[in-house]
Amino acid sequence: MSLYCGIAYRRKISQGYRLLSTYVTKARYLFELKEDDGACKKAQQAGAFYLFHSLAPLLQTAEHRYLVPRFSLLEVESLLHKFGQDAQRIEDSVLIGCSEQHEAWFALDLGLNSSFSTHASLPKSEVETELQGSFIELRKAIFQLNSMDSSLLFTAQALLRWHDGHQFCSKSGQPTRKNIAGSKRVCPSNNIIYYPQMAPVVITLVSDGTRCLLARQSSFPKGMYSALAGFCDIGENMEEAVRREVAEEVGLEVENMQFSASQHWPFPNSSLMIACHATVKPGQTETLLS
Numbered sequence: 496m497s498l499y500c501g502i503a504y505r506r507k508i509s510q511g512y513r514l515l516s517t518y519v520t521k522a523r524y525l526f527e528l529k530e531d532d533g534a535c536k537k538a539q540q541a542g543a544f545y546l547f548h549s550l551a552p553l554l555q556t557a558e559h560r561y562l563v564p565r566f567s568l569l570e571v572e573s574l575l576h577k578f579g580q581d582a583q584r585i586e587d588s589v590l591i592g593c594s595e596q597h598e599a600w601f602a603l604d605l606g607l608n609s610s611f612s613t614h615a616s617l618p619k620s621e622v623e624t625e626l627q628g629s630f631i632e633l634r635k636a637i638f639q640l641n642s643m644d645s646s647l648l649f650t651a652q653a654l655l656r657w658h659d660g661h662q663f664c665s666k667s668g669q670p671t672r673k674n675i676a677g678s679k680r681v682c683p684s685n686n687i688i689y690y691p692q693m694a695p696v697v698i699t700l701v702s703d704g705t706r707c708l709l710a711r712q713s714s715f716p717k718g719m720y721s722a723l724a725g726f727c728d729i730g731e732n733m734e735e736a737v738r739r740e741v742a743e744e745v746g747l748e749v750e751n752m753q754f755s756a757s758q759h760w761p762f763p764n765s766s767l768m769i770a771c772h773a774t775v776k777p778g779q780t781e782t783l784l785s
């Protein structure tokens with residue numbers, strides 16, 4: 496369907512069904528904020544900000560759990576002012592979601608070099624004291640966060656990392672400029688648009704119907720085993736990647752496979768983990784036992 500038809504179709508639908516679901520209005524609102532810098536700037540006025548320092552989120556401790564504090568635009572501006580920085584640094588923030596009431600959520604890293612600020616990084620421990628929290632590595636905090644918080648922080652960290660690593664155009668070498676939402680960067684000299692990327696990874700639980708195969712990398716901590724994982728090669732579909740990775744890593748040939756679930760995984764860079772179940776060809780189960 497062409498874009499024109501797509502838009503016309505959307506209008507027809509929305510005229511026919513005036514009461515759109517909360518999910519649909521939210522999805523369309525976020526899409527608008529990504530496309531319209533003015534609307535996104537306006538959303539920042541009433542939005543909430545999650546703060547990071549060198550990709551570690553600011554967390555507060557409460558009875559074996561971590562809480563994720565959020566700040567208003569005014570609070571962030573006043574913090575920046577206190578540390579001698581101007582509000583332009585807020586343009587480094589990225590849109591990471593919104594509430595059902597359309598309160599937009601942003602993430603801002605106070606530790607990474609800012610393209611706007613003369614002061615590259617805010618002093619970590621002083622900011623922690625000021626905000627009564629700690630910047631904690633996300634990997635260490637995962638299991639003490641609720642699932643909504645961890646998913647938001649995963650997205651935030653992945654986007655912040657992508658922007659940090661894509662400040663220059665790979666064709667012209669010129670600095671690229673992010674849009675307000677942070678959903679893309681553009682090279683002003685040749686208009687090439689860069690979008691945040693993630694690498695597809697297949698992770699496969701191989702079984703013979705009753706037993707499953709786990710493996711370990713030499714880099715894993717002692718005693719840790721996992722399903723077989725690997726990056727998709729360019730040009731491959733999911734099935735081909737599963738077949739190749741299982742063959743490469745354990746020397747077995749996969750017969751049937753089924754998609755199970757997927758998850759964004761921010762470590763060490765952004766991956767889309769695609770989880771599958773697979774069985775191996777008959778006669779290979781002895782290998783599984785040995």
Ligand SMILES: NC(=O)c1ccc[n+]([C@@H]2O[C@H](COP(=O)([O-])OP(=O)(O)OC[C@H]3O[C@@H](n4cnc5c(N)ncnc54)[C@H](O)[C@@H]3O)[C@@H](O)[C@H]2O)c1
Pocket residue numbers: 694696698712721722723724725726727760762763764766
């Ligand atoms: N069982 C597991 O190993 C496991 C479990 C949970 C999550 N993960 C995640 O899945 C990802 C892939 O697992 P793996 O390390 O076993 O992959 P892998 O088996 O494909 O081996 C990694 C190697 O693949 C190459 N490679 C190809 N494309 C790459 C890309 N886009 N980025 C980085 N390296 C690339 C590199 O040479 C790298 O050393 C990892 O990021 C890991 O965090 C793995």
Ligand SMILES: [Mg+2]
Pocket residue numbers: 723724725744
């Ligand atoms: Mg692997």
